[in-house]
Amino acid sequence: MDLVALLPAFALAVVLISASPGPVMALILRRAAVHGFRGAVPTVLGLEAGLYLWALFAATGLAALVAASEIAYLVLRVVGAVFLVYLGFKAWRAAWRSREHGNAPVEDLPAAPAKGWMKAFGEGVVVMLANPKAAAFMIAFYPQFVPAGRPLFATTAVLALIQVSIEIGLYLGLAAAVGRAGRWFRRSEIRRRLDAVSGTVLVALGVRMAVDSK
Template sequence: MDIVAALPAFVVAVVLISASPGPAMALIMRRAALRGLSGAVPTVLGLEAGLYVWALCAGAGLAALVAASEVAYLVLRVVGAAFLLYLGVRSWRAAWRSRKAGPAGEADRDLPGASPRTWWRAFGEGAVVMLANPKAAAFMIAFYPQFVPADRPLLATTALLALLQVAVETVLYLALAAVVGRAGTWFRRPAVRRQLDAVSGTVLVALGLRMAVESR
């Protein structure tokens, strides 16, 4: 298989995968709704950094070890599920505090104008959500070998393909964040924001519970 000839199929597969609903999509949409495009950038970059780490692990054979190890797989699944539940409960608490406090109680940390600390926290959330997902490891070891020719070095070729995937997903996710962010003023209305926090919290909790109970 020629790697250049396989690139169109690879890009199409990446686009379809990126469009699949999941924790990444939920985080990006909530972040963009509350903070606009600029506020969603660190979340997207964190997710893609985590994805690239998993891709390198897949190329080096480490992801296969994680996927094959019952203990490692279970630990990642528990950590990933717990973190999604934490994010979901935090959204619920934000909705509850906003309901009790009213418009005057809106938290500055979720309004435009992110501080460096807020930026890195959003980046870290995205990275942890991706890195603590054992399904990502299983996906990488199944996905990338299909596009790596037998005569090519696995790690180097996987690293290059992963850079392409990161570039494609970053463009797609930022485009989504830009579309959602354009309605940011509406989303940041107290009543709408409460509903957004409640709904996004429910989605994140549901995803966390699914990750906790689902098998391989």
């Protein structure tokens, strides 16, 4: 079957996968709620850069080596779990610190040091690259949409670019919707609850990643 004929099924699969809950969704929602749409942009781009790299790794066979290697898979799993737990503890710490401010809007509180664009971008890249499930997913997902006779690397690179484009549009749309309610989210009481819940979710996802086997 020709690649063009497979694109609608590929796009639908990407949309369904993108909507599934997990570390990516938790990170984007918290970032957009706390820092607004502009604050979520580098996180989304970092996540998608990591995804694109995994797709290229899958095309070159590196992802298969990672998935097949017990040591490499374990190292990535531990690194990813530790990083998610770290992000969760940061959210809990923010929730605890906000207790002293009552219900005042965050805009009226003493400003905290702003996270740099590259730091937020880097967090997204690390969350994606340190997820060994992403390697296993790429190995299983992309070959289904590479027609026989097509060059594997070039076709995978094109498909990954399409996936990244779709996901950036979806995630930025989600971030924009959440960001519209930014002032409400950034009230101290609401933000404290949001930080507590998102921290719990991130820690739970980290623990699940740590204990999950292949």
